[in-house]
Amino acid sequence: MRAQRRRMMDEEKLICRYQEYLIQDEKSKLTIEKYLRDLRKFFAFTKGKSVTKEVVISYKEELMKKYAVKSVNSMLVALNRFLDYMNWHDCKVKLCRVQREVFCEEDKELKRCEYVKLIQAANRTGKQRLSLLIQTICATGIRVSELQFITVEAIHRGHARVQCKGKNRVILIPRKLRKALLSYVCMRQMKRGPVFVTKHGNPLHRSNIWREMKNLCIEAHISETKVFPHNLRHLFAQTFYEMDKDIVKLADMLGHSNIETTRIYIVSSGEEHQKCIDKMELLL
Numbered sequence: 001m002r003a004q005r006r007r008m009m010d011e012e013k014l015i016c017r018y019q020e021y022l023i024q025d026e027k028s029k030l031t032i033e034k035y036l037r038d039l040r041k042f043f044a045f046t047k048g049k050s051v052t053k054e055v056v057i058s059y060k061e062e063l064m065k066k067y068a069v070k071s072v073n074s075m076l077v078a079l080n081r082f083l084d085y086m087n088w089h090d091c092k093v094k095l096c097r098v099q100r101e102v103f104c105e106e107d108k109e110l111k112r113c114e115y116v117k118l119i120q121a122a123n124r125t126g127k128q129r130l131s132l133l134i135q136t137i138c139a140t141g142i143r144v145s146e147l148q149f150i151t152v153e154a155i156h157r158g159h160a161r162v163q164c165k166g167k168n169r170v171i172l173i174p175r176k177l178r179k180a181l182l183s184y185v186c187m188r189q190m191k192r193g194p195v196f197v198t199k200h201g202n203p204l205h206r207s208n209i210w211r212e213m214k215n216l217c218i219e220a221h222i223s224e225t226k227v228f229p230h231n232l233r234h235l236f237a238q239t240f241y242e243m244d245k246d247i248v249k250l251a252d253m254l255g256h257s258n259i260e261t262t263r264i265y266i267v268s269s270g271e272e273h274q275k276c277i278d279k280m281e282l283l284l
Contacts, residue, residue: 011040011043015036018036018085019036022035022036028145030145034074034078035078035082038075039078039079039082041075042059042075042082045058045059045062051083051088051091052091053093056079056091056092060072060076060093063075063076064096069098072095072096073096073098076093076096077095079093080092107223107225107226108225108231110227110232112235112239114222114226115134115138115232115235117220117221118213118217119131119134119135120220121216121219121220122216124219127212127216128184129196130212130213132181132184132195132196133196133204133209134232135177135180136150136181136196137232138235138236139173139174139177140173140174140236141236141253142171142233143230143233144206144230146164147196147204148194148203149161149194150173150181150195150196152185152191152192152193152195153192155181155185155195156182158172158173158178159171159172159173160173164255167255169253171253181195206229209229210228213228213229214228234265237250237254237262237265240253241266247263247266250262250265250266
């Protein structure tokens with residue numbers, strides 16, 4: 001009886017209902033898109049079968065064969081939220097256990113010197129918008145989804161008011177960056193609205209930003225594995241923490257509710273970790 005109740009009737013209708021629920025729950029647009037994308041992935045796996053704990057466990061095992069643990073957990077969180085919505089609580093599965101990384105892997109860490117190379121490459125190839133976009137994320141620590149709040153009005157004020165995940169915070173724009181952005185909007189004759197837009201005036205989508213940054217790697221001679229918008233946010237966090245050593249203030253600046261999340265951003269590099277280990281001199 002229960003298995004029959006859990007059989008997917010019309011998946012698209014169910015997705016639409018769930019989408020409406022997420023909107024009413026005031027989830028962000030990007031969160032909703034991700035949840036629905038992950039839900040469709042699960043439906044593709046079930047192929048119309050009844051939803052049982054065994055099926056969900058099989059899905060989890062299949063994900064673990066194809067994706068990194070963090071990605072698997074992200075998709076399981078989305079699925080568990082849907083199961084809660086359906087009141088199918090006994091079908092939920094546990095997340096994979098992840099040991100906290102002691103240091104950042106070298107092939108994933110974007111160093112300051114590499115960041116400089118990116119900016120130089122963008123300027124050298126005449127990509128002013130991309131250059132300023134990269135500098136804006138790295139100098140303010142905002143998320144790529146928050147770039148829309150960097151507006152002409154915000155530049156004139158010297159700070160942006162960001163609304164994300166139900167929280168509001170003020171992002172200060174460094175003087176040097178503000179001067180460069182003022183020059184940019186003046187040259188483009190922009191009077192109001194987001195600074196980083198397409199030729200049609202729409203805010204740049206993260207996929208476009210990602211692609212432009214990846215293309216820049218060739219000119220800058222930097223590995224593509226190191227270059228993506230969120231890594232710029234990490235570089236901001238690491239640089240700020242090295243200077244101030246105040247993790248609480250950093251959490252506020254990044255918009256984190258939990259300091260444990262902030263800790264992920266300030267993990268030292270493998271090179272720095274090696275130096276600390278070598279300094280111990282415990283070998284005779």
